[in-house]
Amino acid sequence: MSSSNPLGxxxxxxxxxxxxxxxxxxxxxxxxxxxxxxxxLARQIAQxxxxxxxxxxxxxxSGRATARQGxxxxxxxAVRRVRPARDVAARRARPAGEATARRARPxxxxxxxxxxxxxxxxxxxxxxxxxxxxxxxxxxxSATWRGVxxxxxxxxxxxxxxxxxxxxxxxxxLRVHYPGLEADELADRLIHSAARASAxxxxxxxxxxxxxxxxxxPVELGVEVLALVAIxxxxxxELHEVYGMPAPGAGAQRMTAYVGAWAxxxxxxxxxxxxxxxxxxxxxxxxxxRLVAKAGQSALALAPLLAGAVAGSLVDHRETxxxxxxxxxxxxxxxxxx
Numbered sequence: 545m546s547s548s549n550p551l552g553x554x555x556x557x558x559x560x561x562x563x564x565x566x567x568x569x570x571x572x573x574x575x576x577x578x579x580x581x582x583x584x585l586a587r588q589i590a591q592x593x594x595x596x597x598x599x600x601x602x603x604x605x606s607g608r609a610t611a612r613q614g615x616x617x618x619x620x621x622a623v624r625r626v627r628p629a630r631d632v633a634a635r636r637a638r639p640a641g642e643a644t645a646r647r648a649r650p651x652x653x654x655x656x657x658x659x660x661x662x663x664x665x666x667x668x669x670x671x672x673x674x675x676x677x678x679x680x681x682x683x684x685x686s687a688t689w690r691g692v693x694x695x696x697x698x699x700x701x702x703x704x705x706x707x708x709x710x711x712x713x714x715x716x717x718l719r720v721h722y723p724g725l726e727a728d729e730l731a732d733r734l735i736h737s738a739a740r741a742s743a744x745x746x747x748x749x750x751x752x753x754x755x756x757x758x759x760x761x762p763v764e765l766g767v768e769v770l771a772l773v774a775i776x777x778x779x780x781x782e783l784h785e786v787y788g789m790p791a792p793g794a795g796a797q798r799m800t801a802y803v804g805a806w807a808x809x810x811x812x813x814x815x816x817x818x819x820x821x822x823x824x825x826x827x828x829x830x831x832x833x834r835l836v837a838k839a840g841q842s843a844l845a846l847a848p849l850l851a852g853a854v855a856g857s858l859v860d861h862r863e864t865x866x867x868x869x870x871x872x873x874x875x876x877x878x879x880x881x882x
Contacts, residue, residue, distance in 0.1 A: 563706030570774035571711035586748035593767040696832035707799035735868035738779035742864035746856030787875040807831040
């Protein structure tokens with residue numbers, strides 16, 4: 545079995561073999577019937593997170609660090625501008641108060657003018673500081689959005705590299721593995737197996753995140769998302785096989801079509817211009833948004849203690865089942881119309 549033949553840790557640690565290894569483990573996990581084998585494979589995915597290191601960290605941490613710097617700069621500048629304004633107001637108000645006491649009624653108007661002048665200066669300085677702080681917050685938000693975009697772009701590149709490596713069973717092989725089942729029954733069986741595999745990944749990553757010697761959020765999150773997408777791509781491709789509508793082409797071209805179907809939440813659609821996943825294309829942007837949303841859902845697995853394991857398992861199971869049902873219903877409708 546391929547899982548018993550580990551790849552080089554050094555290669556995995558720098559991300560060179562991450563998509564290939566995730567695709568291999570996710571494929572085995574989707575097909576595993578033994579609970580003990582499923583648990584072992586899910587644990588291997590969680591362990592892979594701890595060795596994937598630098599490539600995943602760069603994608604998720606760069607935006608967060610930049611956002612923190614932007615917010616700190618804006619806040620610090622605001623504090624520096626507000627303090628002098630407050631001090632000036634105090635200095636101006638104090639002489640005015642003393643003048644009022646000495647001059648009593650004749651000097652009251654002059655004191656009031658000086659007090660108002662000091663307060664006006666303070667307000668102007670505070671407004672200037674607040675404006676600078678707002679600019680700092682806006683810069684921080686902009687940097688955070690750039691970080692999210694970087695994360696989405698990184699995940700998209702990893703998914704497109706991983707997709708051709710996901711093992712797909714042809715229709716004949718599926719019917720050998722699940723003899724005597726009609727198309728809808730076989731589709732339901734595949735959806736159940738994929739949802740179970742996703743739940744195992746969410747639980748394993750949640751458990752790993754609760755342990756002190758396993759690296760924290762960004763690493764686990766990146767690998768978990770890739771593993772879940774691999775499971776769901778395998779499910780989509782095999783549902784197309786079940787209903788006799790495999791994507792045209794071969795190898796990478798077919799899997800790219802299934803990546804598009806994953807982003808669209810429906811069966812493969814090939815237009816006259818083909819399937820466009822070029823940088824900046826609408827479909828690629830949708831894929832990036834889907835992956836960022838997937839990462840947000842998977843973040844539940846990183847909750848404190850073992851609560852993340854439960855949340856990750858439930859959410860991943862539900863989302864994979866929902867996707868499978870959407871694609872199956874679309875393919876079933878199209879098959880009935882042929």
